[in-house]
Amino acid sequence: MALSDIAEQLEKSDPSLARYNRQMLWEPIGIAGQKKLKASRVLMVGCGALGTVLANTLARAGVGHLTIIDRDFIEINNLQRQVLFDQQDIADQLPKAVAAKKKIAQINSDVQVEAVVADVNHTNILNYAGGCDLLLDGTDNFETRFLINDVSIKLNIPWVYGACISAMGLAMVIRPGITPCLRCVFETVPPPGMNPTCDTAGVLGPTVNIVASWQAMEALKLLTGNINAVSRYLFSFDCWDNRYQQLNVAKARDIADCPACKHHNYEYLSGKFASSTTTLCGRNAVQISQPAGSKINFEQIAVGLKAVGSPSFNKFMLKCTINEGQGERQRQHELTLFADGRAIIKGTNDASVARAIYSKYVGA
């Protein structure tokens, strides 16, 4: 019997599978793969640009359970690339995780979505990751990625790294004990301000879609048990100049003497490198402290901040009033950044808002 006939018969016996017909016709997935997808649990860490493309694709593909964690609200400048959101979500002032859940319910109501509006950090990530088959990276900062990396190794759950900026992206599948981990490849995070972020250097919608779709493809292979098809390379996408490279990182595990996957010393999960936040009572401000050793390059940070304010700095500190959002959702925060990476963010009492501003404009 042809595969298409089998698919047709199965759809008759289980009509809920009909929507996946074109996917099941692809033999490596088939009916068995589709059932595996339905039985799988995925943790989506961050639901911005990469996260919405990932959540959208996996929900349509029929993943059984999706936990979506995000700490942010939707802004008008998100809609250029964050495919699950629309203007009504902004008018309704929905957090990203909630808006994503609402949209997915309309796309595929068979998918169970748990929306969590929270700042993912070393104190809570294990609660969400336990029992998952796969962790997906939709974050916008290194600290959280290295945290996911620690959790992946500790719980022996694969994860798919993805990152993008302007027209460039990187992505890689990490399978604990089999491939190198992210810390084997990039041993440390850049100090704050050393790397541009999407909020300072911009990002194109297609870059996001290309990187996240690559992640989603690897996710489908992992979840349907097609392990041999999973990439073992670090993928580099230069979408503007049309250069796509598969970088060979296979030996990184032997070379890097990695604290995470070789020594099982989970420095990010232990909180050793966590930035700590303190709400400064009565001042409508939050202080963020970086772990010792951070060195700040005010000049570079100031360049990026020019998109949202008028930064000024001297040897000791940088100051900038940051304007975000429009209309009713317009927000103003005052960032004061010190040479050791410590920052005071005025205009909020909410640690997760302050962290979001820090990772957007200072980077870390």
Next chain:
Amino acid sequence: MAVKVRIPTPLRQLTNGVDMIETPAGDIAQVLQHVCQKFDGMDKRLFKQPGELNRFVNIYLNDEDIRFLENLATVVKDGDDVSIVPAIAGG
């Protein structure tokens, strides 16, 4: 023929948008030296201190990480491609 060094987007603010430069053959250290001399500020982005690369930047010679070759002493021939790949944060 020369060595082609690819500058990734996140570092192009230092190169006025230039995405590739050609350098004479030599070893990786000499090739990167050439890049750093040509562009102000590149040195800080690539090197922690003289002779030691930042650990959040990888250098690939024709798709192979130089850490698996001879690191900065890896020989680069005419026609080779050197890629600078920094960890990136966005998403």
